[in-house]
Structure formats: C-alpha cells, structure tokens
Amino acid sequence: MTYRLFVLPLVAAVTLAAPALAQLPRTPVTVAAEPNNKEPSFRDPKTGQVWTPENVGEDGKPVAPQDRAFNPAGQAVANQQVLQQEAKVHTVGTVPITAGPTVPLVAIDNPALRVIPGGRWRLVIYLQNNSGSTLAPSLLCRFTNGGKLVLATYVTTRPLTGGERVGLSIAGPPAYDFVDSATCAVTQP
Secondary structure (H helix, E strand, C coil): HHHHHHHHHHHHHHHHHHHHHCCCCCCCCEEECCCCCCCCCCCCCCCEEEEECCCCCCCCCCCHHHHCCCCCHHHHCCCCCCCEEEEEEEEEEECCCCCCCCCEEEEEEEEEECCCCCEEEEEEEECCCHHHEEEEEEEEEEEEEEEEEEEEEEEEECCCCCEEEEEEEEEEECCCCCCCEEEEEECCC
C-alpha cells in the first residue's frame, strides 16, 4: 500500500516537469588556449634581460617589422564556411538523471583546447545526457582569435542514452591559424 502512494507522486512530478524542460536556456562553454594577455616576452635566466618583439636584435638595433615574431593579434583569416562534422564519441561513464527546471537536458563540461603541431586545433569536451531519454545532441563551436572568428563548426553526435557521459574531440582550423579561445553551445535538443 505504501509502495503505491510513493509511485503516484513521483509520476505526477515527472509529468508536470516535462513542459519546463523545454524552456531551459542554453549556456555556451568557453575555453582559452592560453591566458596570456600581455605582450610576449622572455627573461634571459643568465643576464636577467627581458626580450620583447621590440628589442630583439643585434647590438640594440631595432628589428625590422618583417623580421619580428608572429603577432597573433595581427592575424587576418578569411571567413570560411561553416564546417560540418560528426564527432567520434567515446563513452566515459554515467551521470544521474537530474534534468529539470535548473538542470539542462544535455550539458557540456571540462573543455580543453589544444593544437596538434602540423595538424589542426582540437577541442576536447565532455557531454552529459541528464535526461532519461535517448538524445542526439548537436553543437555549434566557434574558434576565435582576439574575438575574431577563425572557424565555426556544426557538430553532430550519435544518439546518447539517458544518463550517458561521453567524451568527444572536435576538429578546428589548421594549426598555422592562431586560436586563443573556443566556445561551444548545445543547439539541439
């Protein structure tokens, strides 16, 4: 008798929460490649001299602009079309089914932005299906440099079962394009 009394309020709570799930705001996740906002410099450990692009050269002579180090802020990348890709998904565990008014159906966490020398930028993220339903999330990821778009990519995944936590790697622009941050947001469901 007490078992029936416990199940009925639980079913009623799940039924009433379903319309609220569809109204959750989607929050993008941003990750920085390197939190260095000042001019690049190097301190010589033997002499203590601090070298910057302005003072590197022979005998204190100024360096010509064409001989200076690469300036990421001066990069100009032609806007490319939006790249569409299907990410390889690897199951890494399970999460409690907690989707509700304050917990999104699909959540992104632990982003890491890396470059593969001679290859491409890679954004590694984890997705959690917080619902009890099987969902196939879609993401929109933007790779930027100083707030300027370098590459946008639309990412699809295989369907994730309820409570599944997965890791995936998203290909970004070529390594010769400088990227200082990436933002990903769930666009579907």
